[in-house]
Amino acid sequence: MNRKTLFENIKRKATFLCVGLDSDIKKIPMHLLEQEDPIFAFNKEIIDATAEYCVAYKPNLAFYESLGATGLFSFERTVSYLRDNYPDQFIIADAKRGDIGNTSELYARSFFEHLDLDAVTVAPYMGEDSVKPFLYPDKWVILLALTSNKGSHDFQFTTDKNGERLFEKVLKVSQTWADENQMMYVVGATQGEMFADIRKYAPNHFLLVPGVGAQGGSLEEVVKYGINKECGLLVNSSRSIIYADSSENFSFAAQQEAKKIQSEMAVLLKKHGIIAD
Secondary structure (H helix, E strand, O other): OOHHHHHHHHHHHOOOEEEEEOOOOOOOOHHHHHOOOHHHHHHHHHHHHHHHHOOEEEEEHHHHHOOOHHHHHHHHHHHHHHHHHOOOOEEEEEEEEOOOHHHHHHHHHHHHHHOOOOEEEEOOOOOHHHHHHHOOOOOEEEEEEEOOOOOHHHHOOOEOOOOOEHHHHHHHHHOOOOOOOOEEEEEOHHHOOHHHHHHHHOOOOOEEEOOEOOOOEOHHHHHHHHOEOOEOEEEEEOHHHHOOOOOOOHHHHHHHHHHHHHHHHHHHHHHOOOOOO
């Protein structure tokens, strides 16, 4: 999916919501454990209930890898289900890969050739040769830039002798590897006004924004400082949607939560002139 198509989907559906499929076998409704593939059964119901209100899904690989081969099978079934039934959805592998070149080549082959995903999250620490193998045509690298966790201050805000912070250097240097048509950045919603600093260095890029909802990030603040003329935001919500209810009505509760967020996003898109009133 290219940039133009993603933006058209945002305008058509009046949403920039990404639903995180952080599907934990210990947290899904108990009645699903009777299913042959409980994780896929859970994901399928969540997807069917929320697809109208979002433009992207982001399965986090850790939740699938923790179950071994069974979990990876559930992950592949989930991706196939999205591809077959909701081809307009942007699918992100939240894998946070990043290794020496030949290893990255194999990771990229897995996500983009075998699974046909749209994007993968990548850590920038090992530099250009660890990131470039992921730069496939019409695929996306989503580079970790400024994350929402407490430990982000351990390294990301450190400065060099010229006062440049590490996350700023990541933004500047990585743009010599790829432009806004192949690269996005992860910026945590809890960073608030820091989005204004991000936009100084990456005014046109899409930002994947985790941390709205259960982690306490403010959607209004993210939009205030982070939106651009093509929206430029994919705001992820995981736990507050998929675990909105633990009963047999879990998918309806997820739908209502996704619908609520979509309604808020529609108002903000109109306010900033992305869609018409």
